[in-house]
Amino acid sequence: MSFFMQNSLRNILNTRILISENIKRNIFASTPLAVKEIRTVENGKDITISAEIIESERKPFLVENNSGHACPLCASGLDVKHTDVLILSQFIRSDGCMMPKRITGLCNKQQRRISSLVTMAQKSGLMPNIAPPNSKRNPQTRFGWKKFNKYFDETTIKSK
Amino acid sequence: MSTIKRVQQWATFARIWHIYDAAWQNPFESAKLLRKYLMGMHKPIYHPLNDCGDHVIVINSKDIALPGDEWKKRVYFHHTGYPGGASWTLAWELHTKDPTLVLKKAVYNSMKGNLQRRYTMERLHIFPDSNIPENIMKNVSNQLQQLRPKPTRLDSYDEKYVKEFPKIIDYPKDYILR
Numbered sequence: 458m459s460f461f462m463q464n465s466l467r468n469i470l471n472t473r474i475l476i477s478e479n480i481k482r483n484i485f486a487s488t489p490l491a492v493k494e495i496r497t498v499e500n501g502k503d504i505t506i507s508a509e510i511i512e513s514e515r516k517p518f519l520v521e522n523n524s525g526h527a528c529p530l531c532a533s534g535l536d537v538k539h540t541d542v543l544i545l546s547q548f549i550r551s552d553g554c555m556m557p558k559r560i561t562g563l564c565n566k567q568q569r570r571i572s573s574l575v576t577m578a579q580k581s582g583l584m585p586n587i588a589p590p591n592s593k594r595n596p597q598t599r600f601g602w603k604k605f606n607k608y609f610d611e612t613t614i615k616s617k
Numbered sequence: 618m619s620t621i622k623r624v625q626q627w628a629t630f631a632r633i634w635h636i637y638d639a640a641w642q643n644p645f646e647s648a649k650l651l652r653k654y655l656m657g658m659h660k661p662i663y664h665p666l667n668d669c670g671d672h673v674i675v676i677n678s679k680d681i682a683l684p685g686d687e688w689k690k691r692v693y694f695h696h697t698g699y700p701g702g703a704s705w706t707l708a709w710e711l712h713t714k715d716p717t718l719v720l721k722k723a724v725y726n727s728m729k730g731n732l733q734r735r736y737t738m739e740r741l742h743i744f745p746d747s748n749i750p751e752n753i754m755k756n757v758s759n760q761l762q763q764l765r766p767k768p769t770r771l772d773s774y775d776e777k778y779v780k781e782f783p784k785i786i787d788y789p790k791d792y793i794l795r
């Protein structure tokens with residue numbers, strides 16, 4: 458065996474060891490129910506971006522879903538209106554966009570209904586603090602007709 | 618005559634001053650309510666020829682709410698009488714020029730066009746905000762109930778209250794917060 462061949466074989470072995478170590482690190486005895494927060498720390502010239510695993514702050518206030526088959530919203534039996542911003546704000550990200558179905562875990566019907574209600578609440582200016590960072594937070598500084606108060610009728614939401 | 622009956626007698630024949638907060642109210646639904654009090658139709662002695670209407674003070678008329686996209690769909694027509702004198706003004710344009718006019722026109726148009734209408738409108742006092750002159754405010758003895766609840770903005774809630782409000786969904790495993 459030549460020197461080069463030996464060297465490359467050692468490299469391959471090393472990478473194999475590394476891969477197996479990675480696999481070992483990803484296997485947990487119990488499922489960790491944690492969310493990750495991207496933290497950006499700027500220290501002079503250095504920017505450190507890290508994903509910190511934190512405990513979900515919603516956990517102690519979560520309503521239990523005992524039904525087994527129904528989605529969380531159907532199981533709660535709530536008739537959500539577009540003015541119920543405390544509930545609607547749970548389904549959106551910090552920039553105000555609706556979370557997809559695989560994250561909210563809602564059924565088709567509720568997902569469509571909630572995304573309509575979120576749009577209504579945002580047009581009414583009821584959730585001005587959850588919006589893109591460069592947007593006008595105060596609804597009264599909006600353009601033209603958008604700055605005046607408006608409300609919506611939930612029966613106009615089309616549902617199959 | 619009992620005391621209650623006597624007070625009812627006074628309330629019927631006196632001109633009562635009502636106050637109505639128009640914030641987040643539909644002006645056209647409100648007009649039907651205000652019309653009743655302005656014309657005195659809530660009184661047992663009502664008759665079209667009987668001048669028994671009350672005064673109504675409307676505050677916060679700049680904060681009225683229209684459903685959906687009605688601010689840019691509702692059109693106010695005016696014609697000067699000269700050729701080419703027609704003009705169309707959208708509701709939001711009219712409201713920008715004068716925040717009392719949409720409500721005033723709604724009340725005016727909700728009533729029948731007879732000789733009494735102009736006098737009835739004189740008893741309606743609309744203010745764009747809640748700054749009312751003291752001499753008018755001291756007459757008020759009744760508040761009319763709002764027709765629809767005023768919605769609460771998310772940023773007006775206490776931060777701790779929002780955080781501890783019952784949550785319907787939790788984030789899935791390994792979800793990256795953003």
Ligand SMILES: [Zn+2]
Binds near residue numbers: 527529531
């Ligand atoms: Zn469902």
